[in-house]
Amino acid sequence: MIPLAERVRPKNLDEFIGQEHILGKNKSLRNLLEQKKIFSMILWGPPGSGKTTLARLIANLVDAEFHQISAVSSGVKEIREIIQIGEENFEKGKSTILFIDEIHRFNKAQQDALLHSIESGKLILIGATTENPSFEIISPLLSRCRVYVLKPHTNDNLKKILEQALVKDDYLRSLKFKFIDEDFLVQVSTGDARILLNTFEIAVELAKPKGEPLVIDKEVIIDAIQKKKIDYDKLGEEHYNLISAFIKSIRGSDPDAAVYYLARMLEGGEDPLFIARRMIILASEDIGNASPNALVLAVSTFQACHFIGMPEARIILSQCATYLASQPKSNSAYLAIEKALEDVRNLPNYPVPLHLRNAPTQLMKDLDYGKDYKYSHDFDQHFVLENYLPDELKDKQYYYPTDAGQEKNLKERLMNWWKGRKKY
Numbered sequence: 001m002i003p004l005a006e007r008v009r010p011k012n013l014d015e016f017i018g019q020e021h022i023l024g025k026n027k028s029l030r031n032l033l034e035q036k037k038i039f040s041m042i043l044w045g046p047p048g049s050g051k052t053t054l055a056r057l058i059a060n061l062v063d064a065e066f067h068q069i070s071a072v073s074s075g076v077k078e079i080r081e082i083i084q085i086g087e088e089n090f091e092k093g094k095s096t097i098l099f100i101d102e103i104h105r106f107n108k109a110q111q112d113a114l115l116h117s118i119e120s121g122k123l124i125l126i127g128a129t130t131e132n133p134s135f136e137i138i139s140p141l142l143s144r145c146r147v148y149v150l151k152p153h154t155n156d157n158l159k160k161i162l163e164q165a166l167v168k169d170d171y172l173r174s175l176k177f178k179f180i181d182e183d184f185l186v187q188v189s190t191g192d193a194r195i196l197l198n199t200f201e202i203a204v205e206l207a208k209p210k211g212e213p214l215v216i217d218k219e220v221i222i223d224a225i226q227k228k229k230i231d232y233d234k235l236g237e238e239h240y241n242l243i244s245a246f247i248k249s250i251r252g253s254d255p256d257a258a259v260y261y262l263a264r265m266l267e268g269g270e271d272p273l274f275i276a277r278r279m280i281i282l283a284s285e286d287i288g289n290a291s292p293n294a295l296v297l298a299v300s301t302f303q304a305c306h307f308i309g310m311p312e313a314r315i316i317l318s319q320c321a322t323y324l325a326s327q328p329k330s331n332s333a334y335l336a337i338e339k340a341l342e343d344v345r346n347l348p349n350y351p352v353p354l355h356l357r358n359a360p361t362q363l364m365k366d367l368d369y370g371k372d373y374k375y376s377h378d379f380d381q382h383f384v385l386e387n388y389l390p391d392e393l394k395d396k397q398y399y400y401p402t403d404a405g406q407e408k409n410l411k412e413r414l415m416n417w418w419k420g421r422k423k424y
Contacts, residue, residue: 004169004172004198004201005197005201008164008165008168009053009056010053011057011060012057012060013033013057013061016050016053016054016057017157017161017164018049018151018153018157018193019050019054022148022149033061036062038058038062038095038124039124039145039146040118040124040125040146041125041126041145041146041147041148042129042133042137042148043128043150044131044132044147044149045130045149045151046130046150046152046192047194048152048153048191048193048195048196049151049152049153049193050150050193052068055128059097062095064096065085065094065095065096067082067085067096067098068099068101069098070100070102071100071101071102071103071105071106072101072102076109076113079113082096082123083113083114083117083122086098086117086122090121090122096123097124098114098124099126099128100126100127102129103128103129104129104130104137108138111137111138111141112138115140118141118144118145119144125141127145133147151191152190153192153196154191155186155187157193158186158189158191158196159186161193161196161197162180162182162185162186162196162197175214176212176214177213177216179216181216181217181221184218185199185216190240199221200224202224203220203221204216206223206224207220242264242268242270243278246262246265246275246321250279250321250324251282251329252325253325254325258321258322258325259318259322262275262314262318266310266314266317272310272314273306276298276317279298279324280295280301280302282298282324283295283298283324285331285334286331287327287329287330288331288332288333289332289333289406290328290329290330290402290404290405290406290407291328291406292406294323294324297323297324298320301317301319301320304316305317328405328406328407330401330402330404332399332400332402332407335398336398336400339398343393343396348392350390353388353389353390354367355370355372355373356373374386383417385418385419385421395421397422397423400423
């Protein structure tokens with residue numbers, strides 16, 4: 001039998017649940033699709049967020065010929081064959097959509113092969129990726145595509161997806177249910193609609209021998225999960241559990257726990273670049289200026305793993321994880337940008353003070369742009385007390401350095417310079 005997730009895949013936008021930020025009423029992508037305007041795009045989001053479904057819906061809406069390939073199993077040969085089809089359709093006035101799942105797995109040469117056809121409009125690319133396109137998609141290709149970020153499904157969305165499946169699917173409609181523990185099923189699905197539907201389908205088959213009406217309780221759901229995950233599922237719940245434990249172990253300064261969870265992920269087939277990328281984020285978010293070299297090492301680790309690959313990359317990842325876990329910790333840089341963003345979003349866009357503005361023209365000089373600006377290098381210690389924020393935010397402080405590691409030196413220097421005007 002065709003898997004449940006495929007059987008109940010939405011056939012139109014009204015059946016599509018979730019991603020309201022781009023597909024809700026009057027939202028950008030929905031407006032364009034309703035006008036039947038199509039363009040190349042990258043859909044970036046976690047597993048089970050609806051990337052493949054959305055690509056197929058788009059093709060149906062604009063009446064385009066749809067071709068789907070996976071970057072894991074396809075290469076330049078398949079791309080060229082579809083490009084040829086696209087060129088023939090273009091001459092007939094018909095659009096051709098090439099959907100590439102896991103496009104981040106294509107190398108530079110494979111991505112290069114797409115550029116001319118996308119630029120000419122003979123091929124419309126929809127790429128799906130779980131990885132940050134800025135890291136994995138070459139700049140020329142990225143510049144020719146719009147990027148849409150898909151979010152994990154909310155619990156409410158997952159409940160609606162399950163309810164829709166119970167109504168739409170002929171097989172499920174033929175069964176009688178006494179109880180379904182929706183809350184627990186949603187909880188273990190971790191925002192992934194595919195996990196939700198696949199787990200529910202297995203749970204139904206496990207419950208059937210007990211007779212109808214079916215009881216899909218917590219015990220049956222746990223049994224379904226265990227049956228489904230004989231091996232480590234790097235796209236499922238265990239993926240999120242292990243990376244969470246790994247990051248929290250480094251944040252908690254326990255190199256032994258960190259390297260244990262690293263080994264669990266690697267042995268299960270996790271992408272080493274995914275792990276390296278998460279350590280880059282942690283190096284700034286949780287260590288920051290307490291040990292600035294942490295970010296340097298984390299970036300070097302990502303590059304080294306990219307060059308070397310497995311199995312040797314395990315050694316590089318272990319070095320980085322144990323180093324990061326052993327460093328002093330500070331989240332001051334993270335808190336600073338969050339506080340600044342809060343003000344930017346909630347307060348007016350105050351004008352930049354005149355003395356900080358550039359004055360490349362005489363008119364700007366006449367308007368006092370740059371007037372009375374004090375050049376820091378003309379003063380003792382290359383510092384002068386000055387207001388650099390808009391007047392409405394004078395002396396506002398976002399960055400509060402800690403006494404951890406090298407950040408203590410930064411704190412002392414700032415205290416000496418700002419002499420009580422800020423609370424360092």
